[in-house]
Amino acid sequence: MNVQEGRELLRSWREDNVRRSMDVVDLWDSLLSQDPEALGDEKWMVLEQVAVAAMDVQRRDVVERCLKRLKAEFDLDSIRVRRLYGMRHEMMGDWESALKLYDTILEEDSANSSARKRKIAIHRAKGERPQAIGELSRYLNDFLCDTEAWMELCDLYLEERDYAKAAYCCEELILHNPNNHIYFQRYAEIKYTQGGMDNIEMAKTYYAKTLSLNPDNIRALYGILLASFQLASSNKMPAPKKQEFMKMVMWSSKQIQKRYQTKNAPIDPSRFIQAFVSQPPNGQSGASS
Amino acid sequence: MSSSETSGEPALSFSCRAYAKMALHAAKYPHCAVNGVLLASKAQIKSLSTSSSSSSPKMLVVDAIPLSHQSRGLSPMLEMGLALTESLAEQEGLGVVGVYHVNELFHDISEDSFMKEVGKKIAENMSFSLVVTVDNQKLSLVMESHALIVRQCSGDKLKDVQDIILEGPTLEVVSTLLQRKNQALLNDFDNHLDDMGCDILNRDLNSVILQCLERLD
Numbered sequence: 001m002n003v004q005e006g007r008e009l010l011r012s013w014r015e016d017n018v019r020r021s022m023d024v025v026d027l028w029d030s031l032l033s034q035d036p037e038a039l040g041d042e043k044w045m046v047l048e049q050v051a052v053a054a055m056d057v058q059r060r061d062v063v064e065r066c067l068k069r070l071k072a073e074f075d076l077d078s079i080r081v082r083r084l085y086g087m088r089h090e091m092m093g094d095w096e097s098a099l100k101l102y103d104t105i106l107e108e109d110s111a112n113s114s115a116r117k118r119k120i121a122i123h124r125a126k127g128e129r130p131q132a133i134g135e136l137s138r139y140l141n142d143f144l145c146d147t148e149a150w151m152e153l154c155d156l157y158l159e160e161r162d163y164a165k166a167a168y169c170c171e172e173l174i175l176h177n178p179n180n181h182i183y184f185q186r187y188a189e190i191k192y193t194q195g196g197m198d199n200i201e202m203a204k205t206y207y208a209k210t211l212s213l214n215p216d217n218i219r220a221l222y223g224i225l226l227a228s229f230q231l232a233s234s235n236k237m238p239a240p241k242k243q244e245f246m247k248m249v250m251w252s253s254k255q256i257q258k259r260y261q262t263k264n265a266p267i268d269p270s271r272f273i274q275a276f277v278s279q280p281p282n283g284q285s286g287a288s289s
Numbered sequence: 290m291s292s293s294e295t296s297g298e299p300a301l302s303f304s305c306r307a308y309a310k311m312a313l314h315a316a317k318y319p320h321c322a323v324n325g326v327l328l329a330s331k332a333q334i335k336s337l338s339t340s341s342s343s344s345s346p347k348m349l350v351v352d353a354i355p356l357s358h359q360s361r362g363l364s365p366m367l368e369m370g371l372a373l374t375e376s377l378a379e380q381e382g383l384g385v386v387g388v389y390h391v392n393e394l395f396h397d398i399s400e401d402s403f404m405k406e407v408g409k410k411i412a413e414n415m416s417f418s419l420v421v422t423v424d425n426q427k428l429s430l431v432m433e434s435h436a437l438i439v440r441q442c443s444g445d446k447l448k449d450v451q452d453i454i455l456e457g458p459t460l461e462v463v464s465t466l467l468q469r470k471n472q473a474l475l476n477d478f479d480n481h482l483d484d485m486g487c488d489i490l491n492r493d494l495n496s497v498i499l500q501c502l503e504r505l506d
Contacts, residue, residue: 022470056320127394158362179379189363202309203365219482222369261484266488272376 003038006031007046008042014049024053025062036069044070055091063088078205079105083114096121119150132156138221147176150192154186162213163194181213188223197234203227204248218259229276253277300452301419301439303350304460309498310353310475310491311423312436312463315391317472318358324367324390324404325355325477326374327419328383338415346417346441349456353389354378354489355477361393362403369408370478370489377490385411387442389420397423398438400447408442418442419450430468432460458505465501 001009006027013020028050032039037101041045047066053176054062067084082101089098099122105115114140123132143149154169167190188206191199202288207223214220228248231237237245253273260269307327314323327378337346338500354377356370387420388411390404400422408420427436440451466472474494476487 113468125394127397155361161362186363189365193362193364218485219366222482223365226365226369263485265485266492267377267490268378269373271380272373275372275376284351 003031003035007039007042010046010049014045018286019056021053022054024050025057025059028054028062033065035257046074048080048084052087055087058091060091060223063091069172079109079112079115086115086118090122090125095126098122111142112138113146117149124156124256129156129159133160145176147173149182150176154190158190161188165196166190179213181210181217184210184213185217185219185223188227192223192227195233197236200227200230204231204245218256219251221259224248225256225273225276228252249276292460297367300312300454301346301348301350301450302454302456303437303459304352304456305447305462305502306351306495306498307353308435308437308455308459309463309466310355310494311389311391311421312428313466313472313475313494314353314355314358314477315423315425315428316467317475320393321358322361322391322401323358323477324388324401325353325357326371326385327387327389327421328352328354328374328378329386331379331382331384334384334415337417341350345451346419348386350386350419351383352378355475356489356497357479359479364459366478366482367403367407374489375479384415386415387411387421389421389423391423391425398422398424400425400438400440405442405447408447409445412442412444417441420447428467430464430476432464457502461505462498462501465505471497489502 001066010024010027010032013024031045032040032050036043036047038250047070051063051066051070053168054060054066056119060065061067067081067088070078070084072079076085086098086101086105089095089101089184099119102115102118104109105112108114116135120132120135120139123129123135133153133156136149136156140146140149150169150172154173157166157169167187170183170187171271173180174187177183184206188203188210191206192203207220210217211224212221223250228245232242232245232249234242253276257270257273260267311325311490314325316406329348329350333348337348354370354374356374357367360366371385378384388404388407390401392398392401400420405420408418410464418441420442422440424436424438424440427434435453437453438449439453441450442448471494474491474497476489478492480487480488481489
């Protein structure tokens with residue numbers, strides 16, 4: 001790989017926002033660290049990217065080198081450089097110094113979303129979940145359209161097992177982007193986990209919507225199979241509805257097996273899938289509570 | 290493969306394969322909570338389930354199936370992964386004997402409440418199960434001691450299991466695998482759901498582990 005290719009690879013990871021910290025640092029070590037000047041105008045972006053990746057994998061030597069170069073160019077007047085120094089404190093576990101730096105950023109620019117997010121990240125790192133939830137909720141009052149933040153809040157509520165509030169976050173996400181299959185899938189997963197026949201039926205509906213948005217989503221197919229099976233197994237279910245859910249069990253199991261065959265998958269799930277189809281639908285419900 | 294040095298003492302042992310998969314799963318997703326299931330031979334599980342002794346289970350955990358690194362706290366794909374694993378294991382004469390998990394935060398060694406519940410569910414069918422927490426802080430490129438915190442789950446209670454043995458030169462093998470960044474070879478059920486070409490039985494990795502074991506043995 002030459003410098004040009006390495007630069008393009010790093011750019012694509014930046015744009016896709018993927019967390020490949022180890023790979024970024026490897027690329028820096030093997031290719032780009034000898035002569036960062038060869039990166040031209042993109043040099044500063046790369047230095048920032050490498051610094052953050054190096055913090056993630058605790059490569060303090062790389063962090064120091066990148067930050068020194070950035071500080072020499074932009075000084076600590078730059079909010080962006082100051083934020084990086086804050087993150088360096090976080091890497092060392094020095095939360096107090098990090099918070100102080102972030103507060104100086106917010107004094108200058110109260111709308112700086114990344115400094116506020118860092119402060120929330122510190123609560124998470126310290127295991128202070130209720131504080132993280134409180135701060136993040138306040139943050140979302142000001143930055144209603146930050147979908148990444150809604151997703152994070154959803155995760156935090158899941159850890160708290162507050163499924164109703166997690167579902168609410170997911171509803172916000174669906175409203176922001178009604179074509180994203182992942183949000184529908186997540187909503188279905190939350191509803192299924194919440195349990196109870198009404199919620200499981202809701203999960204089945206949302207899994208079906210997920211599949212219509214993305215026919216390749218195998219989680220949705222497995223979800224339809226699982227939810228329909230639970231519904232068909234319920235003693236309280238009236239017979240015609242039972243029939244309907246049994247049909248869904250048959251259909252989804254066939255679909256799943258077809259996918260495995262066409263993809264030539266290394267494992268054969270047919271015995272596993274067969275168990276859903278061959279069990280009598282009036283068995284006990286094993287739905288999670 | 291050689292077994293433990295001690296004899297007679299009731300001890301829980303982990304195969305190199307099982308330990309390697311837990312460690313590599315943690316290393317592949319250092320910023321995530323990860324989890325999976327542990328497998329032992331059906332015959333061994335059966336004899337332990339029927340015996341009434343309440344001491345630490347004397348058995349060998351032969352393999353681990355990595356399940357998830359995302360969707361923490363959500364049950365549908367966990368249920369599916371567990372059921373699929375059970376079915377695949379059964380065809381090999383193996384059964385699910387417990388779960389393992391690694392926490393998201395580096396210093397956190399508390400047991401995951403979701404995994405504890407899964408452990409309880411497994412214990413319903415066989416009178417006990419294992420809930421293993423992997424300690425991030427003890428994973429490194431040169432490991433001198435194992436990183437497992439093992440709890441035995443029976444009924445509603447969790448009891449610490451102190452007497453743990455790793456099979457043969459497991460720590461050397463796993464240190465080597467981590468130095469070679471072989472965690473890239475490991476697939477969990479989440480990977481499988483994203484791309485069905487990913488093998489949750491990790492047969493490619495199994496042969497790499499075996500080669501490494503043979504070289505060191």
